[in-house]
Amino acid sequence: MKSNIPHFIPRICYEIFVRSFCDSNGDGIGDLNGITSRLDYLQDLGVEAIWLTPVHPSPTYHKYDVVDFYGIDPEYGTLDDFKNLLSEAHNRGIAVYLDLIVNHTSTLHPWFVEASKGPDNPYREFYWWMTPEKIAEMGIDKRETSADSNEVYPWHDNPGDSEQYYGLFYSGMPDLNYDSDKLRIELSYIIHFWLIDIGVDGFRLDAARHIYPTWVNYNNQHFWWFFDYFVRNIKPEAYTVGEIWATAEEVAPYFKNLNSAFHFDISFAIQRILLSETDENLVQKLLTNYELFARYNPDFIDATMLTNHDQDRIGSVVRNNPDKIKLAASILLTLPGQPYLYYGEELGMLGTKPDTYIREPFLWSSSPDDDSTTTWLQAEFSTKKNVLPLSVQQFDENSIFNHYKTLIKLRKSEPALGQVLHPNIETVDLNDQEILAYLRPHDKRPVLIIHNLCKLSKLIYLPIENHYFGQLLFSSNKANSKTDNGWLLASYSSVILIAD
Ligand SMILES: [Ca+2]
Ligand SMILES: [Ca+2]
Structure with a gap:
């Protein structure tokens, strides 16, 4: 650790x-x-x-x-x-x-310009090179696309070279080889x-x-x-x-x-x-x-x-x-x-x-x-x-x-809101999927956050253990207000509550 x-x-x-x-x-x-x-x-x-x-x-x-x-x-x-x-x-x-x-680098990086000159170049080892036969033998000629790259054929031709180079993102971005x-x-x-x-x-x-x-x-x-x-x-x-x-x-x-x-x-x-x-x-x-x-x-x-x-x-x-x-x-x-x-x-x-x-x-x-x-x-x-x-x-x-x-x-x-290390958050279950609510516990002052995710206004009743969050610290909409026993939240709006 x-x-x-x-x-x-x-x-x-x-x-x-x-x-x-x-x-x-x-x-x-x-x-x-x-x-x-x-x-x-x-x-x-x-x-x-x-x-x-x-x-x-x-x-x-x-x-x-x-x-x-x-x-x-x-x-x-x-x-x-x-x-x-x-x-x-x-x-x-x-x-x-x-x-x-x-x-990776650009193909115009001096390392790649050198490496592409041939297998004996001292910079050759900075990149991945393989013959098409070896690539086929290892079954790595194609790759599955990922969220960050649509490249299916990651091996690219270097004109006049018996080996191809590996560029995951596209031919202009040859991958570096840190075995070197x-x-x-x-x-x-x-x-x-x-x-x-x-x-x-x-x-x-x-x-x-x-x-x-x-x-x-x-x-x-x-x-x-x-x-x-x-x-x-x-x-x-x-x-x-x-x-x-x-x-x-x-x-x-x-x-x-x-x-x-x-x-x-x-x-x-x-x-x-x-x-x-x-x-x-x-x-x-x-x-x-x-x-x-x-x-x-x-x-x-x-x-x-x-x-x-x-x-x-x-x-x-x-x-x-x-x-x-x-x-x-x-x-x-x-x-x-x-x-x-x-x-x-x-x-x-x-x-x-x-x-x-x-x-x-x-x-x-x-x-x-x-x-x-x-x-x-x-x-x-x-x-x-x-x-x-x-x-x-x-x-x-x-x-x-x-x-x-x-x-x-x-x-x-x-x-409570600005804590970065050891994230402080607890769920507040309001039995309503259209409401996202959570508590940010803190010694100084805990806060309770409620978001109305839906296009209708909502009347929200806090669980009994959270009743003491009776004061508005922030509201994204002027229409949000405290009612006799709950909170009224306008469509797509949020409140941050603190204790009374
Ligand atoms: Ca400029
Ligand atoms: Ca790589």
């Missing part, structure tokens, strides 16, 4: 798709200086950590195929811009997590550079479950042990969060060597709950999953989210129903764990796949003079017609933005 706990555990994290967030120099592409210019905004919203999607030089718009792990893509700025962003973030108490892609000690040393230099020389606070670790391919997948945990061992030696307080896009059973072992992992099960459960308008025993599911995670690390950090840059936006999932967009936020921000907001969720931004349309420009302003909103992509979903920009929402107390802001503030001021 490990006991390394990051020195700082943010209560609110925020994922920034760098290209779409904020443009500082008028080329229409979001960049690092753009993010720096909006740190005051993020601080005001209550964000305590930002996860930046990859910033390294890369041929693609999303930059998940890296060409140089030490550089910054010129589209996004320079290393000095990055250092400035980091120090300005730290001045505001905001941690910065780098998206580190250790599973030389590669492991290169990786340790990269980790050292970002954690120590530059000083980032941690890493979001892409494709963490795919490091070793399926036929040698049992090596994965050993790889993460190696990774964690190195990180803890040079910066014990660093934070790591893994993308393990799988069920909680499969996620759990990764907590042995990572502080945190994204809770995809709960992301999808919340989405389903909002559509089915029934509670799916969410609290019981959470408790079961916590127990799984704690087996591997009692200090696990549960990274929750509604969606990320690979999922349809929550606003579209709930068909742009503003009450349900608020309800989604109310659920996420009152559950235990460490919530990650996906940029623009706080505006109710919309978008469904293909991927570019779940990564549309953040809507800063409705003014024609607005030069911060990026223009690299013509929005299809989050147009100024469909989604009110920040400049409008800021001044409307009933806006989605102010709903987020209020809940974040509460999460940070109420210890």
Whole structure:
């Protein structure tokens, strides 16, 4: 059992798709200086950590195929811009997590350029190579698609080569092979550079479950042990969060060597709950999953989210129903764990796949003079017609933005809501599937949360043992009120209660 706990555990994290967030120099592409210019905004919203999607030089718009792990893509700025962003973030108490892609590189990475020259090249061992005969003999020419990859044929031709290379996601992203000690040393230099020389606070670790391919997948945990061992030696307080896009059973072992992992099960459960308008025993599911995670690390950090840059936006999932967009936020921000907001969720931004349309420009302003909103992509979903920009929402107390802001503030001021380690939650059974209710116990002040998941208003009677929760701390709808012996909740609304 490990006991390394990051020195700082943010209560609110925020994922920034760098290209779409904020443009500082008028080329229409979001960049690092753009993010720096909006740190005051993020601080005001209550964000305590930002996860930046990859910033390294890369041929693609999303930059998940890296060409140089030490550089910054010129589209996004320079290393000095990055250092400035980091120090300005730290001045505001905001941690910065780098998206580190250790599973693969771009085919344009110098390692792959060398490796593809032939079997005798010293960099050959950095990647997976096999002859088609061997691949067929092992029965690994095809793979089952997974939630995070539709690639069926992961082996790709290298022109003029008798061997093929393995690229799980697509031919442009060859998988690295960590059987190579030389590669492991290169990786340790990269980790050292970002954690120590530059000083980032941690890493979001892409494709963490795919490091070793399926036929040698049992090596994965050993790889993460190696990774964690190195990180803890040079910066014990660093934070790591893994993308393990799988069920909680499969996620759990990764907590042995990572502080945190994204809770995809709960992301999808919340989405389903909002559509089915029934509670799916969410609290019981959470408790079961916590127990799984704690087996591997009692200090696990549960990274929750509604969606990320690979999922349809929550606003579209709930068909742009503003009450349900608020309800989604109310659920996420009152559950235990460490919530990650996906940029623009706080505006109710919309978008469904293909991927570019779940990564549309953040809507800063409705003014024609607005030069911060990026223009690299013509929005299809989050147009100024469909989604009110920040400049409008800021001044409307009933806006989605102010709903987020209020809940974040509460999460940070109420210890029961903001507890990250050892999640505190108990089910409150109201014998009504259309109501999701739970208790967040705490020595200082316990709170009780009730969400009405359905489109009719509900009269709710608390169980006798919870009767003392007689005071409203928060209500998402002005119509919610206390009656003689219960609580009246408007459609798709939430309340947070405290003791009388
Ligand atoms: Ca720019
Ligand atoms: Ca891999």
